[in-house]
Amino acid sequence: MHISKALLPLALAGAVLGYTVPASTPLYRVSIYYKRLPNLTEEAFLDHWHKIHGPLCAPWLVKYGVADYQQFHTPSLQRAEFAADSNRTFSAPVPFDGEAAFLVADWRRFMSGFNDPYYMDVIRPDEEKFADEKDALGIGQSALVMALVTRPNYIVKDGKIVVPVSAEVEEKWAQYN
Ligand SMILES: *[C@@H]1O[C@H](CO)[C@@H](O)[C@H](O)[C@H]1NC(C)=O
Ligand SMILES: *[C@@H]1O[C@H](CO)[C@@H](O)[C@H](O)[C@H]1NC(C)=O
Numbered sequence: 262m263h264i265s266k267a268l269l270p271l272a273l274a275g276a277v278l279g280y281t282v283p284a285s286t287p288l289y290r291v292s293i294y295y296k297r298l299p300n301l302t303e304e305a306f307l308d309h310w311h312k313i314h315g316p317l318c319a320p321w322l323v324k325y326g327v328a329d330y331q332q333f334h335t336p337s338l339q340r341a342e343f344a345a346d347s348n349r350t351f352s353a354p355v356p357f358d359g360e361a362a363f364l365v366a367d368w369r370r371f372m373s374g375f376n377d378p379y380y381m382d383v384i385r386p387d388e389e390k391f392a393d394e395k396d397a398l399g400i401g402q403s404a405l406v407m408a409l410v411t412r413p414n415y416i417v418k419d420g421k422i423v424v425p426v427s428a429e430v431e432e433k434w435a436q437y438n
Pocket of ligand 1: 346
C-alpha cells in the first residue's frame with residue numbers, strides 16, 4: 262500500500278499505514294460476484310459500487326489485511342459482445358455485473374472483518390442499497406469464491422512483457438510473425 266499519510270485524514274492513517282505483506286507470503290484470492298438490484302441501472306450500480314461503496318470499505322479492508330482489492334465491472338453490452346463472438350474459444354461470460362477481487366494473506370483475519378460492527382452497521386446496509394443478495398451464496402445472485410494464488414505473477418503488465426523471454430521463444434515466435 263503506497264498511500265501518502267499526508268493525503269489521509271488522521272483517523273484513516275493508522276489503518277492504512279499498518280499493513281505490509283512480506284514478499285514471500287502466499288496469498289489467497291477471494292472473489293465476490295455481484296448482481297445489481299433490479300431497481301438500479303447498470304450505470305447507477307457501477308457508480309455506487311465504485312465511488313461510494315469502495316471508499317466506504319477502504320479502511321476496513323486494510324484493517325483486515327487485504328493487500329489488494331480491485332473491482333471488475335462487467336457491463337452487459339460487453340458481456341453480450343463477448344458472448345456473441347466467443348463461441349469457439351471461450352464459453353459465455355459469467356452473468357454478473359461485477360467481481361470484487363481481494364488478495365489476502367490471512368483469510369481468517371479477513372473473514373473476521375465481517376463481524377466487525379463497522380461492517381455490520383455501515384458497509385452491509387450500503388451493500389443492501391445496490392447489490393442483490395436474495396439467493397444463497399454460490400447459487401445465483403452473489404457468490405463467494407476463494408482460490409489460493411501465489412503472489413500475482415505478472416507475465417505481461419501495462420501492455421509490456423515483464424518476464425525474460427528466451428532466444429528460443431523469440432526464434433519460434435519469429436517463425437510465425
Ligand atoms: C461464432 O459463431 C458465429 C456463427 O456461427 C460465427 O460467424 C463466428 O465467426 C464465430 N466466432 C468465433 C470467434 O469463432
Ligand atoms: C433500490 O432498492 C434498495 C433496496 O430496496 C434501496 O435501498 C435503494 O435505495 C433503491 N435505490 C434506488 C435508486 O431506487
